Amino acid sequence: MRWVWVPLVVVALLAGASWSAAGPATCALGVPTIKLGVQGAASGPHADYGRQIEMGAQLAIEEINAAGGILGCRLEMRFMDEELRPATAVRNARFLVTEWGAHFLYGVDSSGSAMALGPVLRELDRIQFFTHAATHRLTEELVAQQKIKQIVRVSAPVYQDAVAAWLFRDRRDVRRWATIGADYEYGYATWAIFREQMRRLRPDVEFVGAAWAPFLTTDFSPHIAAVMATNPDGIIATPWAGEAVTLLRQALLQGVFDRIKVWFQAMGGSVDVLEGISQEVKEGRFQGKLYATARYIHNWPNTETNRSFVSRFAKRWNRMPNYSAETTYSAIYITKAAVERARSLQTDRVIAALQGMRIETPAGVRVFRSEDHQFVYAVPAGKVVWDPRYPIAVLGELKVFDPKDYWRWPPFRPLELSK
Amino acid sequence: MEVLAYQGLIGLSSAMYLWLISAGLTIIFGVLGVLNFAHGSLFMLGAYLGYTLYGVVGLPFGVAVLASMAAVALLGAAVERGLLRPLYGLDPSYQLLLTFGLVLFLDDLAKLVWGGVFRIPPIPPWLQGSVVLFGRPYPLYNAFLMATGALVGGGLWVLFDRTWWGRAVRATAADRDMAAALGIRTPGVFSSVFMLGSALAALGGALSTPVRPVAPGIGAAMIVQAFIITVIGGLGNLRGAFAGSLLVGVLSSYGTLWFPEFELFFVFAIMAAVLLVRPQGLFAR
Numbered sequence: 001m002r003w004v005w006v007p008l009v010v011v012a013l014l015a016g017a018s019w020s021a022a023g024p025a026t027c028a029l030g031v032p033t034i035k036l037g038v039q040g041a042a043s044g045p046h047a048d049y050g051r052q053i054e055m056g057a058q059l060a061i062e063e064i065n066a067a068g069g070i071l072g073c074r075l076e077m078r079f080m081d082e083e084l085r086p087a088t089a090v091r092n093a094r095f096l097v098t099e100w101g102a103h104f105l106y107g108v109d110s111s112g113s114a115m116a117l118g119p120v121l122r123e124l125d126r127i128q129f130f131t132h133a134a135t136h137r138l139t140e141e142l143v144a145q146q147k148i149k150q151i152v153r154v155s156a157p158v159y160q161d162a163v164a165a166w167l168f169r170d171r172r173d174v175r176r177w178a179t180i181g182a183d184y185e186y187g188y189a190t191w192a193i194f195r196e197q198m199r200r201l202r203p204d205v206e207f208v209g210a211a212w213a214p215f216l217t218t219d220f221s222p223h224i225a226a227v228m229a230t231n232p233d234g235i236i237a238t239p240w241a242g243e244a245v246t247l248l249r250q251a252l253l254q255g256v257f258d259r260i261k262v263w264f265q266a267m268g269g270s271v272d273v274l275e276g277i278s279q280e281v282k283e284g285r286f287q288g289k290l291y292a293t294a295r296y297i298h299n300w301p302n303t304e305t306n307r308s309f310v311s312r313f314a315k316r317w318n319r320m321p322n323y324s325a326e327t328t329y330s331a332i333y334i335t336k337a338a339v340e341r342a343r344s345l346q347t348d349r350v351i352a353a354l355q356g357m358r359i360e361t362p363a364g365v366r367v368f369r370s371e372d373h374q375f376v377y378a379v380p381a382g383k384v385v386w387d388p389r390y391p392i393a394v395l396g397e398l399k400v401f402d403p404k405d406y407w408r409w410p411p412f413r414p415l416e417l418s419k
Numbered sequence: 420m421e422v423l424a425y426q427g428l429i430g431l432s433s434a435m436y437l438w439l440i441s442a443g444l445t446i447i448f449g450v451l452g453v454l455n456f457a458h459g460s461l462f463m464l465g466a467y468l469g470y471t472l473y474g475v476v477g478l479p480f481g482v483a484v485l486a487s488m489a490a491v492a493l494l495g496a497a498v499e500r501g502l503l504r505p506l507y508g509l510d511p512s513y514q515l516l517l518t519f520g521l522v523l524f525l526d527d528l529a530k531l532v533w534g535g536v537f538r539i540p541p542i543p544p545w546l547q548g549s550v551v552l553f554g555r556p557y558p559l560y561n562a563f564l565m566a567t568g569a570l571v572g573g574g575l576w577v578l579f580d581r582t583w584w585g586r587a588v589r590a591t592a593a594d595r596d597m598a599a600a601l602g603i604r605t606p607g608v609f610s611s612v613f614m615l616g617s618a619l620a621a622l623g624g625a626l627s628t629p630v631r632p633v634a635p636g637i638g639a640a641m642i643v644q645a646f647i648i649t650v651i652g653g654l655g656n657l658r659g660a661f662a663g664s665l666l667v668g669v670l671s672s673y674g675t676l677w678f679p680e681f682e683l684f685f686v687f688a689i690m691a692a693v694l695l696v697r698p699q700g701l702f703a704r
Contacts, residue, residue, distance in 0.1 A: 043526075044636045047535035183682065211679045216640045218631040219436070221561065222672040225429045228555070229422040229676065242537030242632035249539070250630060255549050255556030276539060419680045 027073035029345055031103070034073045036061070036332065037096030039089060039107035040132070040324065042081035044216065046241040048272035049109045049132060049324045054079045055317050056131075056325030057106060060332035063312075070336050071343065082108045084215065086116035093117055097124045103345050104129065104335055106328055111135035111185045118142040121150035125347050129331035132295070132324045134158040135185050136193075139372035140412040149351055152373045154334060154366070155327040156295040159407040161190040161266040163293050163381045164236055165197035166401045171234075174261050178209035178232035180223050180239065180247065181419075187212065187238040188417045190266055194236055196415075197406060208232055212419055213239055213247075220247045224254050233261045240267040245276030248290070252280060257287050268292025268384060271322040274393045281393035282386045292395060293381035296323035296363040299394050300380050309362035320392065321362075330361035334375070371410040376403050421553040426676045427669055428552060432561035434668025435568030439623030440641050441648040441660040442575065443616030449655030450592040450612045453503060453514050457521035458620050459642030464525060465491050465621025466633040467533055473628065474540025480629075487625040488618040495617025499610050522638070530635045537632035546629070560630055567626065571619070572661055579657070588612060592655075647686060651693045653700025662701060 038057045040050030061075045069075060078100055080092040089108050096102040105121070105128035108114055114133030119142075121128050130138065130153040139157065142148045168174050177198065181187030191210065198205050209230030211223035217239065224247075227235060235256075239247050244265055251257065265273065269292040280286060298310050298320050309329070313321040321329075334357070339345065342353035357368040366375040378400050385396035408415075444458045465487045473483035498521065506513045546563055549556035579585035590598040591608045599605045623641075624633075631637075648667055652659025667686055674685035681688075693701060 043530060043535045044537075044634045047537065047634060051536060211675050212682055214682070216637070218627065218637065218640065219433050221429045221433060221558075222426065222675040225426050225555075225672070226676040226679065229426070242539070242634060245537070245539055246630070246632050249542070250558075253542075253547075253549065253558035253560055253630070258556070272536070276537075279541060 027069070028071040028343065029073050029339070031073060031345065033076040034070055034104075034339075034345065035100065035102045036075055036077045036335075037093070037100065037102030037105045038077055038079045038328070039082040039092050039096075039105070039113075040079070041084050041109040042079075043083060044242075046084060046109060046243075049241060049270075049322065050079075050081060050107075052271070052319075052322035052325040053107055053109070053131060053328045055313070055319070056321065056327070056329035057332060059313055059316055059325075060329045062316075064332065064336055070339050075332070078102070082110065082113055084110040084113065086110070086113045089113035090116050090120050093120055093124065093126075093128070097126050102126065106131055106331055108133050109324070111138070114138045115142070115185075118146075118148050118151055122148045124150075126150060127152055127347055127350060129154050129328075129335065131155050131327035131331050134160075134189075134295070136189055136408060136412075136415065137185070139374045140408070143374075144372040144410055144412055149373070150347060152351075152354065152375075154331040154375050155323065156377065156379055157374065157407075158186060158189045158193060159403075160293055160295060160379055161236075161238065162193040162197045162406050163379075163401055164264040164266070164291070165194055165201055166406055167264070167291060167381045167399060168234065168262060169198075169201040171262065174233040175204060176206050176208045176231060176233045178207070178227045178230055178235050179211075180220065180227055180235060180237045181210060181212050182238040182240065182243075183212035183214040183419075185417070188419060189415065190236070190238050191419075192415055192417055193408070210419060213243070217243060218246060220250045221254070224251050224256060228254065228256060228259065231259075234264065235260060235262075236264045236266065238266045240270065241272055242276070244268055244270075244273045248277055248286075249280070252285055257285070257289055260289060263290050264381075265290065265292045265384075267294055267323075269294030269297045269323075269381075269395045271298070271320045271392065274384070277384070278386070278393045281384055286384060288383060290384040291381060292384055293379060294323045294395075296321075296326040296379060297395050298326075299390070300398055300400075301364045303364070305360055306362040306364075320390075326362050330359075330363065330366065333361065334359060334366070369410075372412075376407065378403050421555075422676070423673075425553045425555050425557070426672050428557060429561065430669035430672025431665070432558075432564045432668075433672060434664045435564045436623050436627060436641075437644055437648055437668055438568050438661055438664035439571060439626070440620050441645040441652075441664055442571065442657060443619035444642075444645050445649045445652070445655055445657060445660040446575075446619075447613055447616040448649065449657070450588055451499075451503070451609055452511070453518070454511070455616070456515065456518035456642065457498075457525060458616070458645065459638030459640075460522050460525035461491050461495065461617045461620035461638070462624040462641050463529060463633070463635070463638035464494070465624030466628050466631075466637065467529055467538070467624075468621070469625030469628045470538045470540055470633050471533075473543075474538065480543040480546075484622065484625040488621045491621035492614040492618040495614045496610050498617075499613035503613075504606070504609075526635045526638070533633075533635075535635060537634040538628075539632050540628055542629040564626060567622075571622070575657060584611070644686065647690050649700075651690055651700060653703030656700065656702045659700055659702030
């Protein structure tokens with residue numbers, strides 16, 4: 001009699017194996033798995049961003065799958081190197097959708113790649129959740145004007161970099177501003193929006209110098225020397241990732257921090273930058289004059305959601321989460337919320353489900369702006385400090401401003417971009 | 420005036436990196452006739468080894484730089500003997516394909532060994548700080564680079580003009596068959612020249628680590644500038660490479676000061692101007 005149980009056990013084991021291999025039999029969306037195609041820079045001085053995008057996505061997927069997936073469907077990810085090249089990003093997107101069968105896309109790091117992807121997304125009819133590329137044109141032009149509905153941005157756009165104007169509006173001793181800018185759209189847009197905001201807040205300031213460094217610049221010495229020749233009080237710098245670390249170290253070598261009053265490193269609140277300059281911060285070599293922001297910083301907001309995310313991320317990866325990790329992590333949870341609301345993977349229905357969405361994420365509450373498919377949330381700016389509670393330098397003396405003050409709002413008027 | 424002088428000095432230190440990498444490139448082309456696309460990757464390997472030996476293992480900076488040069492020189496010897504030698508009699512396009520393949524291989528190898536993220540160790544304490552020049556602090560590290568570049572230039576001049584080995588190299592470069600007939604072991608000369616060029620690339624890379632990020636692909640950015648310099652100076656001409664490096668380094672620095680909008684274009688404009696006036700390069704005979 002007891003042998004009767006053997007086939008039953010075998011059947012149960014086989015059923016279990018098929019669940020783990022192909023997803024639960026109860027997937028309400030009729031697909032074996034929901035496929036997420038993810039892209040980010042995975043090589044060169046900016047490679048940590050792609051790595052963080054991948055880590056954030058992986059963590060979200062593991063958590064969601066462990067909790068039963070989305071409507072019973074398991075998630076599956078494929079990550080590809082964007083190489084910060086628009087042609088590569090487009091090729092990857094086409095592969096991910098047409099060959100691999102991605103239902104949703106995530107990433108990318110470069111604004112150039114984002115702008116190239118926009119029209120392709122309409123053709124592929126797949127939603128891409130942008131989690132780093134910051135150009136305002138992505139949402140203002142491609143969504144609000146050209147109505148490419150497949151674009152959704154979860155990360156704060158280049159507006160965030162203009163928070164510097166608000167941060168220093170009361171510093172009457174900082175009147176002469178210069179930039180060491182990334183020599184492409186992101187750098188130009190930051191400088192343009194910063195100047196626009198600053199002129200409004202502080203008509204007395206002057207913009208005295210600019211030097212532009214292209215991608216993969218390794219020697220910023222001429223740029224630093226050229227800008228310092230204009231005797232600025234403050235410098236706003238937009239090279240990011242490894243280039244930001246290089247720039248700051250070379251600025252220290254030229255004694256820049258002895259001569260200026262403030263330096264704002266736009267995305268200097270990023271974990272890879274803070275790791276790279278930790279020793280110098282600890283030694284006080286920036287003399288308390290280095291300020292930064294990011295599109296999320298791990299020590300703000302002080303909510304249970306954020307603390308828990310940071311703790312789980314650090315436990316899983318032995319690193320602090322960068323903003324590209326948080327934005328991608330949140331984008332996947334936004335996908336989950338939208339798909340559960342739409343009960344469909346169809347683009348139109350998922351976009352309809354995003355309308356009016358207000359969702360708690362590690363970075364705080366994000367609110368979907370229907371005119372341009374931009375999620376709105378606040379990120380603070382602050383001074384780069386050493387806090388013994390953390391293994392790396394962090395942003396301290398945080399100031400949070402209402403996005404209503406420093407973000408651009410529809411109807412959008414074109415922004416004059418120039419070097 | 421002080422601004423101009425300071426900007427020029429900053430340009431001079433940038434020129435030294437360019438000099439170290441283009442010197443090796445032009446020596447290899449001048450003697451072996453090989454346009455080595457992978458020369459930038461040797462710069463990158465030198466940087467990674469310098470970072471590892473100095474920043475991770477903890478060797479003194481100078482020892483780490485010399486060990487990186489030696490390791491990359493040995494790799495250069497292996498590449499010359501194992502990969503390039505069978506191609507000497509064939510169409511030059513085979514060499515280009517091979518060295519381009521090496522670029523892809525070495526970049527991916529670096530990614531496998533060191534990962535995709537950038538690395539940047541601390542500056543050696545004895546090279547931190549600055550000296551005041553033209554009323555502004557000038558980094559000691561940049562001054563050190565200029566001194567090193569000048570030493571390398573002097574050393575190469577002695578090596579090529581005042582030693583038996585240098586005469587053998589020049590003879591081989593002028594007429595390979597005649598040199599062999601005179602008893603010079605030309606295969607050995609080729610290997611040693613390739614090793615020297617590789618070591619120079621590694622020197623540039625290792626010296627860059629404390630102030631520049633090391634990451635896969637950094638060689639690609641360097642090799643483009645090195646090619647521009649060798650074209651400006653005259654392919655295969657060492658004096659031309661030195662002058663071309665100074666020209667590009669210093670004028671680029673002034674370009675950043677005067678024409679920040681056209682910085683990227685500026686280097687190519689210099690090359691175009693030289694090619695219009697002297698298509699064979701400034702120092703080609």
